[in-house]
Amino acid sequence: MxxxxxxxxxxxxxxxxxxxxxxxxxxxxxxxxxxxxxxxxxxxxxxxxxxxxxxxxxxxxxxxxxxxxxxxxxxxxxxxxxxPDARTALRAQEQPELLILVNPWNALPEDYDPQLQQVGREFGTDYMMDLRCADKLEQMIADCREGGGHPWICSAYRTQKNQQDLFDNKVLRVILEGNSAEEAPDIAATAVARPGTSEHQLGMAVDIIDEYYAILDEGQEETATQNWLMENCWRYGFILRYPNGTTDITGIIYEPWHYRYVGERYAKEITDLGVTLEEYLQMRRGR
Ligand SMILES: [Zn+2]
Structure with a gap:
């Protein structure tokens, strides 16, 4: 157990x-x-x-x-x-009225009545310009002086009467040079526009000479003033209106002193293209 x-x-x-x-x-x-x-x-x-x-x-x-x-x-x-979008902004920059063409074949509209502004006395004697470009002209002249030039305005806006007097005067001189009274007006018209066909009546054209070369002839192009202006005028909206060798197109002799305001935009384009206002307008119509 x-x-x-x-x-x-x-x-x-x-x-x-x-x-x-x-x-x-x-x-x-x-x-x-x-x-x-x-x-x-x-x-x-x-x-x-x-x-x-x-x-x-x-x-x-x-x-x-x-x-x-x-x-x-x-x-x-x-x-x-x-x-505005970019295209509208671009269109807004278009100011075709600044491109108004006045030449021997295109007279000024009879009712043309520019809004004028006095140009500073330090730049010339009692001159008026269209108020859209008077300030720009003064700026251009001031900058030209800064740049070593000696610019002096010798003509700007002209009334119909101013232009008539200038033209009559020129006809007289042409006759005194030995030309017939019959052919004198045509000869005179290549240098001084017939009344009603001068850009000066627009208030957007100006003649600028060098103070040390106060002669209206081709010698102007050699001056420091014209060198500077021809190089820079487009920046202020101006173009040299009657370049050398364009008389057939413009109807006016080579004038290395006559500048026309068209606004910065067109002045740049015209300068870049190297054309006259007449050619530029033709190109625009073809666009
Ligand atoms: Zn002129």
Whole structure:
């Protein structure tokens, strides 16, 4: 019996040990599971945080994009309603009235009545110019002096009577030079425009001479004044109106002293193209 008692004791111990081992194993598994779950949860939480952060960024990006879109829509609307676009701005720069052509074949409109402005006395004696270019003329003369020239205005705006007197005077001189009274007006007209056909009557033409060379002949082109003016006049909206070798086109002799205002835009184009006003107008008509 004692043997049997001992055997039972051994059996119980074995069962106990077994239970302990099983419990231990279960505990181990549970710990593992808990750890894994924890890790999973942590990973989850990190993922969630990341996702939340990402969605916040996405929302911000989206908001920013909307704002940009709204702004560009507003800008586009503004451009459509109030602000002129580039083409309109370019068209606004067009001032074809500044290109008015007055030459032997195109008389001044009879009702032409320019708005005039006195030109500074320090630049000449009592001269008037169209008020669209009087200030620019003064600036050009002042800058020419700065640039080493000695410009002096010897003619600007002329009334019909001024032009008539000048023309009659020229006819007389031509006759005194030995020409017949019959042919004298035609000869005179190549140097002094017939009344009604002079650009000076526009108020947009000016004769500028060098103070140290006060003669209206081709020698003017050699002076520091004309060198500077021919080079820079376009910057102020003026062109040398009767360049050398263009008498057939302009009807007027070479006059390296007569400048005509056409505005900066056209003056630059005409200068770049190297053409006369007559040719430029022809080109514009062909465009
Ligand atoms: Zn002139």
């Amino acid at each position: 004692a043997k049997s008692k001992t055997k039972r004791k051994t059996n119980r111990a074995a069962v106990f040990l077994g239970v302990v081992v099983v419990l231990g194993l279960m505990l181990g598994v549970m710990i593992q599971l808990t750890l894994a779950a924890n890790e999973q949860r942590q990973r989850w939480q990190a993922g969630e945080r990341l996702a939340r952060a990402m969605s916040a960024t996405a929302v911000q990006t989206l908001e920013a994009r909307h704002k940009l879109e709204e702004e560009s829509v507003r800008a586009a609307k503004l451009a459509l309603t109030g602000q």
